[in-house]
Amino acid sequence: MGMMQAERKIEGAALPSLYASHVKVQPRAVAGPVRRAKWTVLFLLLGLYYAVPWLRWDRGPGVPDQAVLVDMAHARLFLGPIEIWPQEVYYLVGLLILAAIGLFAATSLFGRVWCGFACPQTVWTDLFQWVERKVEGDRNARIKLDAGPRNVVWWRKKTVKHAAWLFIAMATGGAWIMYFNDAPTLTREMLAGEAGLTVYGFFALFTGTTWLLAGGAREQVCTYMCPWPRIQGAMLDENSLVVTYREWRGERRGKPSDAAAGDCVNCKACVHVCPTGIDIRDGQQLECIGCGLCIDACDDVMGRLGREKGLIAFETLSNLAASTAATKGMEPGPARREAGMAARRAPNFLRVRTLIYAGALGAVAALMLGAWMLRETLTISVLPDRAPLFVRLSNGGIRNAYTLKLANKLREGGTLTLEIRGPADLSLMVPEAPHDPQGRPLLHARPDAIASYRAFVSAPPSLRLPERVEVTFRLLDAEGRVQASATSAFLGPHP
Amino acid sequence: MPTKIEKDAISGQMTTGHEWDGLKELDTPMPRWWLWTFYATVVFALAWVVIYPAIPVSGLTGLSGWTARGALPAEIAAERARIEPMLARLREATPGEIAADPEMRAFALAGGRGAFNNTCAGCHGAGGQGALGFPSLADDDWLFGGKLDEIQHTIRHGVRAGESDDQRGIAMPAFLSTGMLNAAQVNDTAEYVLSLTGRATNAEAAGRGEALFSENCASCHGERGEGNRDMGAPRLNDRIWLFGGDKAAIMRTIAYSRAGVMPSWQGRLDPAVVNMLTLYVHSLGGGE
Numbered sequence: 001m002g003m004m005q006a007e008r009k010i011e012g013a014a015l016p017s018l019y020a021s022h023v024k025v026q027p028r029a030v031a032g033p034v035r036r037a038k039w040t041v042l043f044l045l046l047g048l049y050y051a052v053p054w055l056r057w058d059r060g061p062g063v064p065d066q067a068v069l070v071d072m073a074h075a076r077l078f079l080g081p082i083e084i085w086p087q088e089v090y091y092l093v094g095l096l097i098l099a100a101i102g103l104f105a106a107t108s109l110f111g112r113v114w115c116g117f118a119c120p121q122t123v124w125t126d127l128f129q130w131v132e133r134k135v136e137g138d139r140n141a142r143i144k145l146d147a148g149p150r151n152v153v154w155w156r157k158k159t160v161k162h163a164a165w166l167f168i169a170m171a172t173g174g175a176w177i178m179y180f181n182d183a184p185t186l187t188r189e190m191l192a193g194e195a196g197l198t199v200y201g202f203f204a205l206f207t208g209t210t211w212l213l214a215g216g217a218r219e220q221v222c223t224y225m226c227p228w229p230r231i232q233g234a235m236l237d238e239n240s241l242v243v244t245y246r247e248w249r250g251e252r253r254g255k256p257s258d259a260a261a262g263d264c265v266n267c268k269a270c271v272h273v274c275p276t277g278i279d280i281r282d283g284q285q286l287e288c289i290g291c292g293l294c295i296d297a298c299d300d301v302m303g304r305l306g307r308e309k310g311l312i313a314f315e316t317l318s319n320l321a322a323s324t325a326a327t328k329g330m331e332p333g334p335a336r337r338e339a340g341m342a343a344r345r346a347p348n349f350l351r352v353r354t355l356i357y358a359g360a361l362g363a364v365a366a367l368m369l370g371a372w373m374l375r376e377t378l379t380i381s382v383l384p385d386r387a388p389l390f391v392r393l394s395n396g397g398i399r400n401a402y403t404l405k406l407a408n409k410l411r412e413g414g415t416l417t418l419e420i421r422g423p424a425d426l427s428l429m430v431p432e433a434p435h436d437p438q439g440r441p442l443l444h445a446r447p448d449a450i451a452s453y454r455a456f457v458s459a460p461p462s463l464r465l466p467e468r469v470e471v472t473f474r475l476l477d478a479e480g481r482v483q484a485s486a487t488s489a490f491l492g493p494h495p
Numbered sequence: 496m497p498t499k500i501e502k503d504a505i506s507g508q509m510t511t512g513h514e515w516d517g518l519k520e521l522d523t524p525m526p527r528w529w530l531w532t533f534y535a536t537v538v539f540a541l542a543w544v545v546i547y548p549a550i551p552v553s554g555l556t557g558l559s560g561w562t563a564r565g566a567l568p569a570e571i572a573a574e575r576a577r578i579e580p581m582l583a584r585l586r587e588a589t590p591g592e593i594a595a596d597p598e599m600r601a602f603a604l605a606g607g608r609g610a611f612n613n614t615c616a617g618c619h620g621a622g623g624q625g626a627l628g629f630p631s632l633a634d635d636d637w638l639f640g641g642k643l644d645e646i647q648h649t650i651r652h653g654v655r656a657g658e659s660d661d662q663r664g665i666a667m668p669a670f671l672s673t674g675m676l677n678a679a680q681v682n683d684t685a686e687y688v689l690s691l692t693g694r695a696t697n698a699e700a701a702g703r704g705e706a707l708f709s710e711n712c713a714s715c716h717g718e719r720g721e722g723n724r725d726m727g728a729p730r731l732n733d734r735i736w737l738f739g740g741d742k743a744a745i746m747r748t749i750a751y752s753r754a755g756v757m758p759s760w761q762g763r764l765d766p767a768v769v770n771m772l773t774l775y776v777h778s779l780g781g782g783e
Contacts (some may be wrong), residue, residue: 018511021526220526388624391634391780394733401633401780431781432594452601456781461734 024146025219025277028127028139028269032296041117042126050171053178057081070180085409088375091175092370095422101364105357107235111242111314112290112476115228121221122289124172124214125275128165130240133162160413161360165215173206219276222289229286236284237317239348244315245270245281245289248324248340252332262332263311269296269301270312280312290309319344378411378416378445382455382473383487389491397463402428403454404473406484408445416442416483418455422471422490425463429456443475457490465492557708564779578602585767590643593774600774607775608769614760615776628738628755633780636735638727639663641783645724647773651760654727665726670711671750678750680707685746688712691732696742 055067055081064071069078077092084091106113115122129138136142136157145154167487177199178186187197190203213221218294222229234241245264254261264281271279273294276287280294299309326343385401393399408414418441420428430441430453445451455473459465474485500512503521515518542546543549545708547557556562581602585593587667593599618629625631639649654663670676676684687704695701708720715723720731729737738744738753760769776782 004699016520019527019530020527022528224526224529278552385622387622388618388631388633391624391631392734393634393731394636394735396734399634399780429781454778454781 022220023277026139026142027275027277028272028297029133030293030296030300030466032271032299032351034296038117038126038291038293042123043122045118046127050175050418053175053183059083063411064182066182068179069182071148072180083409084373085407089369091372094364094371097364098361098368101357101360104235105343105354105361107232108237108240108351108357109352111236111240112229112232112288115222115289116291117241119289121213121226122275122291124168124210125218127168128291130216131164131168132161135164150464162215165211169204169207169210169214172210173203176206176457177202219287219289222276223287229289232286237351237353238321239316239318239351241314241316241347242284243280243288243292243295243312244317244320245283245312246310246315246320246323246340247281247283248320248327249337250281250311253331259330263302263307263337265305267301269297273297284317287375314345315344321328321348344455373388376484378475378484379407380473380475380484380486381405382486384488384491390493393458397458398465399456399458400490402457402473402488404443404455406445406451406453406475408447408449408451410449413447414445414477415442416445416475416477417441419474419476420457420471421459421474423459423463423469424464426471426490427458427460427462429458430454431456437489445475457492459492464495467492467494502650533696568712582765582767585770588770589774590647590770590777594643594777603611603771603774604770604778607771607773607778610764610772611775614764615772618757623776628753630755631735631780632776634731634735635780635783636730637783638722638724638737639730640724641777641780643773643777643782646776646782647769649757650764650769650772651759651761654757655754656757656759658759662726665715666754667715667728667748667752669750669752675711676707676749680704681746681749683747684708684712685742688720688731688745688749689742692734692740 022183037310052068053066056065057067057078058065061080064078066078067080069076071078075086081090122305132142136145145157148154174187174190186195188197190199195201207465217225250260250264251262252260253264253266258263269275270281271294273296276289278287280288295312295314298312302309302311322343322345323340327336327340330339381404383403383405385403388399390398398442404418406416413470417436418428418430418433420426428441431443433443433453436442441453441455443451443453451482457471470487471490472485472487475483477483499510499514501508501510501519502508503519504761506521509522511520511522517718545557546559546561548562549557579734581599583597585603588596588759593603611619617624618626618633620626620629623632625633630636637645639645639654652658652663654667656663658664668675670684671678671681683700683704684707685704686697686700687702687708689695690698690701690704708716709718714729715726716731717723717728722728722730729735734740736744737755738748759760760772764772
């Protein structure tokens with residue numbers, strides 16, 4: 001460190017350090033429509049998160065009855081009536097793509113609503129700050145407490161706060177592992193101390209990270225860790241609704257009594273309520289999560305001063321530019337306010353960018369729906385033997401061996417007839433399977449499992465075939481309908 | 496080296512003094528905890544190097560003494576303990592019982608593949624495809640029988656493996672070098688053998704060979720070359736030739752004899768492994 005300090009001197013003057021101690025952001029409580037919207041979203045999302053693992057879904061005997069369950073041990077994902085096998089992970093990928101495009105579309109339309117309202121980091125930080133406020137008081141009281149002596153009151157308040165935080169964090173971590181286990185059973189086991197070490201490990205991990213990120217790191221997750229703020233410049237355009245300070249109306253800042261000053265009275269209410277500790281009047285910045293609490297704070301002040309609300313508002317940058325142009329050179333006052341507001345136009349939500357997002361959303365959703373409707377519950381895969389590719393039989397014929405895998409995604413098993421389509425005179429044999437009256441093998445598709453069979457296809461010595469011909473294996477149900485088929489190759493020596 | 500620290504006109508922030516072709520770097524300090532996190536990762540890495548074998552020099556195992564190789568026996572022992580109940584069942588069961596039990600059968604086929612590649616594939620080839628002199632196990636021709644019990648017997652006792660009480664010790668005589676047949680007679684016998692699959696090049700010689708075959712070969716290979724599984728005498732009237740089926744190869748076989756050898760695996764392999772191999776080999780060509 002000494003070396004670094006020595007280097008960082010120019011012409012004898014010490015330079016500022018490359019690192020700064022973090023200054024804790026102490027946001028003030030605020031009330032208003034945006035705050036109410038945030039509470040509503042918070043209750044909805046947290047309610048959903050905690051309640052979903054407890055929803056039941058009857059799937060019959062021997063199958064988990066949890067509506068949403070990631071069953072690692074049996075490699076199944078249950079989503080209500082939907083049951084997905086690991087090889088169908090593309091449904092999950094499709095959901096993630098939908099979520100990503102939805103995020104882009106929402107950002108393009110309404111700015112960083114995800115960051116400000118729905119991101120887990122924001123939701124849990126909001127909850128933790130509410131607890132902090134209840135225990136330690138509002139902004140000023142907290143600043144005073146932190147600056148003051150570490151006396152009994154300090155210790156009591158900090159203990160109560162962290163205990164409450166830890167309780168929420170444990171509930172959060174506990175709820176997360178419920179998505180991977182049967183919730184009632186696991187809760188009973190965990191309380192009785194009978195759950196596995198893995199369960200307690202993940203419980204501790206998610207409890208710890210919740211406590212650390214929502215209690216300690218807070219806005220630093222957004223400003224230092226999250227990549228999303230860094231690509232906002234590409235996501236937003238001049239027609240996106242973003243939290244904006246109407247500079248053309250607020251400047252020059254002055255006292256309420258100063259008739260020549262703009263509407264901003266420099267009360268710093270917007271700064272004090274900001275959960276990331278920035279000044280929205282500096283313009284668009286990556287730290288702004290678009291929560292809009294400064295709008296509530298400013299509207300409150302404007303209301304008390306008897307001035308029109310909306311000095312800080314959800315506004316498009318193109319409107320901001322139009323208002324600025326329309327009020328250029330005008331003196332502060334009602335006339336400037338009216339001229340500025342009159343220059344605005346209703347936000348245009350039907351833009352090329354948003355239409356492309358909507359189209360992409362629709363296309364992916366339709367693709368997923370189609371894939372789901374056409375999902376095959378019974379599949380057959382054919383793996384030809386690689387060594388040997390074929391064998392010469394004692395009668396001079398040629399035989400190929402295959403491994404058949406019958407994947408049955410249903411909870412009922414069934415017997416299916418196997419037949420091959422290819423050059424006539426090829427004969428099929430599955431030694432381990434019974435045969436129907438016509439001599440065709442009867443395969444059993446085991447319920448919710450993959451059944452494996454060895455199949456042999458033989459060509460008689462009289463049959464002259466090229467080195468490679470296609471052979472299709474078909475599974476027929478009792479009515480003779482093709483339920484699944486797969487094509488493979490029948491190989492032989494060079495003719 | 497920093498050159499000139501100044502206040503940036505647009506942002507109002509200080510610069511670090513670094514400048515590249517007119518681009519100046521704003522001084523945006525990182526939080527101090529970020530730096531401490533970085534130091535913590537460095538300490539973690541150093542501790543790791545001291546505790547675990549991180550330096551690729553023989554003998555430098557780290558303070559804990561842990562090595563991947565050292566941990567292996569315990570892992571193998573744990574895996575052995577895990578599969579031991581199944582191996583115990585496989586040891587007691589007959590191949591037929593294993594084939595009838597889906598759980599045992601699946602385990603035996605998977606384990607048999609590994610054991611086959613370890614023990615058998617060196618001669619019989621991957622997938623039992625065979626080679627000249629080493630029988631294919633994937634076709635429909637079985638020298639000593641292709642039923643489960645017969646395959647198990649062959650794996651246990653081998654072929655010409657020195658077990659004197661077994662018919663499998665019998666070997667084919669070298670008819671030319673022992674003087675039992677002269678060169679012309681070897682030729683005639685070979686022509687007759689070829690004729691069994693309709694490939695004789697000289698009908699007259701084949702006709703002479705018939706009597707020679709009946710006298711010298713039929714006791715093992717059968718009057719019509721149908722073979723004898725008790726002593727592993729191959730069929731001569733099919734299209735599968737262990738040592739080659741053209742006339743030159745057949746003459747060489749008659750003149751100097753052939754005697755394939757396979758070790759007996761009883762006592763060398765766990766009986767459970769013998770049973771797994773039995774199931775796997777039987778599955779290759781569908782068995783009998």
